[in-house]
Amino acid sequence: MGRVICIANQKGGVGKTTTAINLAASIGAQDQRVLLVDLDAQANATSGLGESRDQSNVNVFQAMLGAHPLHLAIKHTAYANVDLVPSTADLIGAEIALISRDDRDDLLKRALASIRDRYRFVLLDCPPSLGLLTVNALTASDGVLAPVQSEYYAMEGLSQLLTTVERVREVLNPALELEGVLLTMYDPRNNLARQVEQELRVQLAERVFSTVIPRNVRLSEAPSFGKPALYYDVRSTGAQAYQALAREVLARSSEA
Amino acid sequence: MGRVICIANQKGGVGKTTTAINLAASIGAQDQRVLLVDLDAQANATSGLGESRDQSNVNVFQAMLGAHPLHLAIKHTAYANVDLVPSTADLIGAEIALISRDDRDDLLKRALASIRDRYRFVLLDCPPSLGLLTVNALTASDGVLAPVQSEYYAMEGLSQLLTTVERVREVLNPALELEGVLLTMYDPRNNLARQVEQELRVQLAERVFSTVIPRNVRLSEAPSFGKPALYYDVRSTGAQAYQALAREVLARSSEA
Ligand SMILES: Nc1ncnc2c1ncn2[C@@H]1O[C@H](COP(=O)(O)OP(=O)(O)OP(=O)(O)O)[C@@H](O)[C@H]1O
Ligand SMILES: Nc1ncnc2c1ncn2[C@@H]1O[C@H](COP(=O)(O)OP(=O)(O)OP(=O)(O)O)[C@@H](O)[C@H]1O
Numbered sequence: 406m407g408r409v410i411c412i413a414n415q416k417g418g419v420g421k422t423t424t425a426i427n428l429a430a431s432i433g434a435q436d437q438r439v440l441l442v443d444l445d446a447q448a449n450a451t452s453g454l455g456e457s458r459d460q461s462n463v464n465v466f467q468a469m470l471g472a473h474p475l476h477l478a479i480k481h482t483a484y485a486n487v488d489l490v491p492s493t494a495d496l497i498g499a500e501i502a503l504i505s506r507d508d509r510d511d512l513l514k515r516a517l518a519s520i521r522d523r524y525r526f527v528l529l530d531c532p533p534s535l536g537l538l539t540v541n542a543l544t545a546s547d548g549v550l551a552p553v554q555s556e557y558y559a560m561e562g563l564s565q566l567l568t569t570v571e572r573v574r575e576v577l578n579p580a581l582e583l584e585g586v587l588l589t590m591y592d593p594r595n596n597l598a599r600q601v602e603q604e605l606r607v608q609l610a611e612r613v614f615s616t617v618i619p620r621n622v623r624l625s626e627a628p629s630f631g632k633p634a635l636y637y638d639v640r641s642t643g644a645q646a647y648q649a650l651a652r653e654v655l656a657r658s659s660e661a
Numbered sequence: 662m663g664r665v666i667c668i669a670n671q672k673g674g675v676g677k678t679t680t681a682i683n684l685a686a687s688i689g690a691q692d693q694r695v696l697l698v699d700l701d702a703q704a705n706a707t708s709g710l711g712e713s714r715d716q717s718n719v720n721v722f723q724a725m726l727g728a729h730p731l732h733l734a735i736k737h738t739a740y741a742n743v744d745l746v747p748s749t750a751d752l753i754g755a756e757i758a759l760i761s762r763d764d765r766d767d768l769l770k771r772a773l774a775s776i777r778d779r780y781r782f783v784l785l786d787c788p789p790s791l792g793l794l795t796v797n798a799l800t801a802s803d804g805v806l807a808p809v810q811s812e813y814y815a816m817e818g819l820s821q822l823l824t825t826v827e828r829v830r831e832v833l834n835p836a837l838e839l840e841g842v843l844l845t846m847y848d849p850r851n852n853l854a855r856q857v858e859q860e861l862r863v864q865l866a867e868r869v870f871s872t873v874i875p876r877n878v879r880l881s882e883a884p885s886f887g888k889p890a891l892y893y894d895v896r897s898t899g900a901q902a903y904q905a906l907a908r909e910v911l912a913r914s915s916e917a
């Protein structure tokens with residue numbers, strides 16, 4: 406039974422896409438099949454895996470509307486055990502197109518139901534907002550992984566995110582859990598970062614992943630080659646950290 | 662006649678809010694009155710200036726709906742010549758609330774008309790999306806200032822942003838110009854950053870500000886004290902860079 410994990414945070418630029426790509430590649434490298442769904446019109450997860458936006462009428466948004474089964478929009482990537490549902494320009498107007506439907510929150514959950522068992526994990530990369538696409542992702546998920554930069558604005562945004570997660574759990578998806586909060590772009594020489602980490606571990610305890618993703622230039626170079634860090638520079642601290650995260654996520658889910 | 666500048670980029674975390682706050686403070690320090698309008702529900706520009714979200718029914722969103730004149734929502738800040746229209750929770754549902762109105766694109770422009778002449782500049786901080794709030798900001802503006810991280814995803818997003826600016830100019834606001842593209846979080850030791858800068862200056866020439874904002878930890882520390890960098894650590898490279906940007910923006914606008 407595939408576990409669906411939504412990678413979300415309305416704060417921009419905290420490492421959602423970088424986490425989605427590199428966690429997917431690292432899980433794939435452990436011989437587990439994983440599907441990455443790019444729900445962001447920016448299509449960063451799509452280009453970061455070396456693919457391009459879906460130009461056809463067969464895409465994730467049309468599948469959400471029920472026009473066709475989601476598996477028709479799945480592409481195999483160059484990376485072991487990693488499949489992708491690419492982004493599409495149809496996502497740009499999605500919020501407005503969905504608003505009048507009564508079932509607007511459940512559309513992605515329904516589209517995923519037919520394919521989730523083919524994968525050990527399904528990862529959903531979300532745009533930087535708490536709009537209808539992110540709400541669809543939260544409604545379709547078993548767990549939420551929230552990347553957080555160790556900086557002031559990102560910390561402020563975390564409480565807003567956790568409140569939204571709580572509301573979705575009460576109203577739309579009682580099974581939704583917090584997979585964990587992930588510290589990203591962490592620089593141990595920076596006082597603020599160390600303070601933020603300590604504060605988070607005190608407030609949220611085991612809900613914070615022990616794995617911390619360091620600031621590592623290899624992680625920001627890899628997407629320009631369309632590759633996860635694991636395939637761009639496997640010895641880099643960034644690639645190593647995401648492999649450790651994959652082990653932690655796999656260990657947590659087998660306990661569940 | 663106050664010049665309205667919208668600080669926009671749908672890519673998250675590129676330094677929109679940091680630019681809005683520090684440019685406002687630097688213009689204010691040159692004895693020019695400036696108004697900063699926080700159009701992001703995250704309220705980062707509001708908290709970065711030491712203020713809190715507007716909890717009342719007198720706020721920027723209600724002013725956009727025509728419930729009251731905008732000047733009732735203006736707060737004076739602790740910083741010379743800098744006034745603020747704070748964010749409000751009403752912005753969270755704004756896209757959905759505005760969609761059915763025929764005049765949905767012009768609401769902010771109308772609300773600003775009555776107060777723009779009291780200021781030399783009005784700066785609009787936008788959320789990380791190209792939704793109705795950002796379209797309202799573009800429609801109300803004389804110029805767009807686009808912060809861009811010198812990284813792969815931010816570059817990809819820039820062409821989408823410039824296309825949207827072009828469409829708004831054709832359909833909603835013929836007077837809209839590109840104030841300039843601003844390189845942020847720039848680290849000269851990073852090869853990718855240097856390549857991105859060269860590419861941008863070739864493609865866009867004088868539309869790229871000569872001022873480049875360096876990565877500087879003081880800029881990310883200052884908001885936790887509710888202060889612009891100018892008032893937190895005036896000697897920092899970040900504060901100095903934003904003062905240089907203010908001089909460049911003032912020089913460009915007096916040529917206009
Ligand atoms: N650990 C890291 N070290 C260095 N750079 C990183 C790291 N993680 C992400 N980056 C870079 O920081 C930028 C922001 O990361 P990313 O795009 O993954 O964030 P995001 O949350 O998906 O952004 P958005 O809100 O726009 O969707 C990107 O240019 C990325 O390459
Ligand atoms: N030049 C800089 N040097 C170091 N840190 C910076 C710099 N500019 C911004 N930051 C930090 O990087 C993070 C992102 O910046 P900021 O929040 O201003 O971006 P944004 O584009 O407004 O994000 P959003 O898309 O969420 O609105 C913040 O934590 C900020 O403090």
Ligand SMILES: [Mg+2]
Pocket residue numbers: 421422423445449531532
């Ligand atoms: Mg992203």
Ligand SMILES: [Mg+2]
Pocket residue numbers: 677678679701705787788
């Ligand atoms: Mg911002």
